[in-house]
Amino acid sequence: MANTIPPGAGDFMAPLDQMLHPYREQFPPQATLPTEGVDREAVLEQIRALSEIEQSRWKQGYASGSVYHGDDEHIEFLNRVYALQSQANQLHADLWPSAAKFEGEIVAMTAHMLGAGQTTAPFGSPEGVCGAVSSGGSESILLAMKAYRDWARDKKGITKPELVVPDSAHAAFHKAGEYFNIRVNVTPLDEQFRADVSAVEDAINENTIAIVGSAVNFPYGTIDPLEEMSELAQRRGVGMHVDACLGGFFLPWVEKLGHEVPKFDFRLPGVTSMSCDTHKYGYAAKGTSVVLYRGMELRRYQYFTIADWPGGLYYSPTFSGSRPGGLSAACWAALMSMGEKGYLEATRRILEAVKIMRGGVEQIEGLRVLGKPIGVFAFAAEELDIYQVMDQMSARRWALTGLQRPPALHVSPTLRHTQPGVAERFVEDLNESVAFVREHPNAEGGMAPIYGLAASIPDRSIVHEMLRQLMDLYYSL
Numbered sequence: 001m002a003n004t005i006p007p008g009a010g011d012f013m014a015p016l017d018q019m020l021h022p023y024r025e026q027f028p029p030q031a032t033l034p035t036e037g038v039d040r041e042a043v044l045e046q047i048r049a050l051s052e053i054e055q056s057r058w059k060q061g062y063a064s065g066s067v068y069h070g071d072d073e074h075i076e077f078l079n080r081v082y083a084l085q086s087q088a089n090q091l092h093a094d095l096w097p098s099a100a101k102f103e104g105e106i107v108a109m110t111a112h113m114l115g116a117g118q119t120t121a122p123f124g125s126p127e128g129v130c131g132a133v134s135s136g137g138s139e140s141i142l143l144a145m146k147a148y149r150d151w152a153r154d155k156k157g158i159t160k161p162e163l164v165v166p167d168s169a170h171a172a173f174h175k176a177g178e179y180f181n182i183r184v185n186v187t188p189l190d191e192q193f194r195a196d197v198s199a200v201e202d203a204i205n206e207n208t209i210a211i212v213g214s215a216v217n218f219p220y221g222t223i224d225p226l227e228e229m230s231e232l233a234q235r236r237g238v239g240m241h242v243d244a245c246l247g248g249f250f251l252p253w254v255e256k257l258g259h260e261v262p263k264f265d266f267r268l269p270g271v272t273s274m275s276c277d278t279h280k281y282g283y284a285a286k287g288t289s290v291v292l293y294r295g296m297e298l299r300r301y302q303y304f305t306i307a308d309w310p311g312g313l314y315y316s317p318t319f320s321g322s323r324p325g326g327l328s329a330a331c332w333a334a335l336m337s338m339g340e341k342g343y344l345e346a347t348r349r350i351l352e353a354v355k356i357m358r359g360g361v362e363q364i365e366g367l368r369v370l371g372k373p374i375g376v377f378a379f380a381a382e383e384l385d386i387y388q389v390m391d392q393m394s395a396r397r398w399a400l401t402g403l404q405r406p407p408a409l410h411v412s413p414t415l416r417h418t419q420p421g422v423a424e425r426f427v428e429d430l431n432e433s434v435a436f437v438r439e440h441p442n443a444e445g446g447m448a449p450i451y452g453l454a455a456s457i458p459d460r461s462i463v464h465e466m467l468r469q470l471m472d473l474y475y476s477l
């Protein structure tokens with residue numbers, strides 16, 4: 001029978017269930033609305049208790065990525081801004097024109113950071129860089145891919161759209177393919193974990209709407225050969241999206257600090273769109289990102305309008321209808337309060353932490369950093385089960401991401417890792433973890449068997465089914 005979960009796999013759901021629902025005993029699940037409203041203080045008390053339990057791990061720097069700033073004063077500031085604008089909704093710009101101000105300026109500030117002032121057409125002109133604020137990196141990517149699909153249908157008559165996506169590009173490009181009926185052609189990487197440009201060229205055909213590059217990609221933190229890809233995109237007349245969700249608010253400051261960073265943004269003439277997350281190294285609260293286009297024409301294909309709906313003349317630039325105005329206000333406030341100096345200093349501190357953390361990995365025999373990353377990095381092991389190393393790091397409270405190709409661990413260093421002693425603790429714990437796995441190569445339990453099982457199942461539809469079960473589990477009580 002297709003999609004049968006292999007024997008024993010069901011057992012893996014138990015630790016995952018425990019991971020998703022650790023509060024069942026302490027805070028019994030609530031399946032129906034309380035008859036009488038619960039006292040606000042009691043509600044707050046429960047949320048405070050949950051938040052306190054969860055804070056200790058990310059605050060002390062045990063997470064990879066996830067919370068990119070996290071200093072108390074910064075959080076308090078963003079919370080105050082959110083509170084002031086918590087009722088605002090961009091859908092009702094007549095009531096909250098401040099939303100148009102905040103979002104227009106978020107787009108402009110981000111665009112200028114990414115080379116919008118150095119293109120042939122100035123920002124704000126029809127051919128200049130423009131953009132929109134979305135809810136996160138995935139939405140920015142989905143919006144751009146939808147825009148390319150509709151643009152290519154309209155302008156080039158392409159009815160069977162295809163994308164060319166290096167293997168390291170984010171999962172959101174595959175999501176876009178599934179949602180919008182775009183065929184995704186995956187191309188291999190070179191030995192430095194960057195897009196292989198000749199493979200990208202070979203994959204372009206008459207149905208190609210765009211090619212994709214990353215600065216930096218999520219798995220390895222490497223930058224694709226974007227200059228060559230930009231030339232290719234221009235030569236073949238296709239769009240080019242640079243996913244700078246992770247690197248957009250990091251690389252410009254690395255470059256300004258005097259390090260060598262290849263051009264990755266609108267300074268490259270073939271780049272026609274970008275995604276850049278304010279809610280990562282932009283240090284805004286979760287829930288905002290920016291999608292940018294070269295020229296207003298392409299952005300038009302992102303928009304939704306309906307002229308004959310009984311509910312009125314309706315339009316919305318992104319996927320959501322109503323949107324949280326408070327988040328855009330908080331995002332604007334983050335950008336304004338950080339300023340260039342703030343981003344430079346934050347980036348300088350993170351690079352110092354990276355030096356210690358990645359340097360520590362390089363010193364451990366049997367571990368190998370993949371490619372030549374700038375900030376975010378990944379490492380594999382020569383003779384050890386790297387997933388067991390991940391389990392040992394988890395036992396020491398670290399939350400690292402397991403990669404699949406090759407089996408490796410990914411770390412996104414943030415300002416949390418710049419706190420005194422955190423980067424050093426990472427290296428110490430990693431040394432201990434590796435030593436433990438060397439001594440106990442057959443230790444049981446943890447996530448290692450799940451990763452091992454997922455990697456060993458040739459029928460990937462079974463793995464899809466396991467992931468669907470995991471999502472069912474998420475919504476169970």
Ligand SMILES: Cc1ncc(COP(=O)(O)O)c(C=O)c1O
Nearest residue numbers: 136137138170216217218245246
């Ligand atoms: C390179 C890259 N692109 C896109 C995304 C998706 O962003 P989000 O999780 O905000 O949807 C991520 C997330 O880590 C990323 O690293």
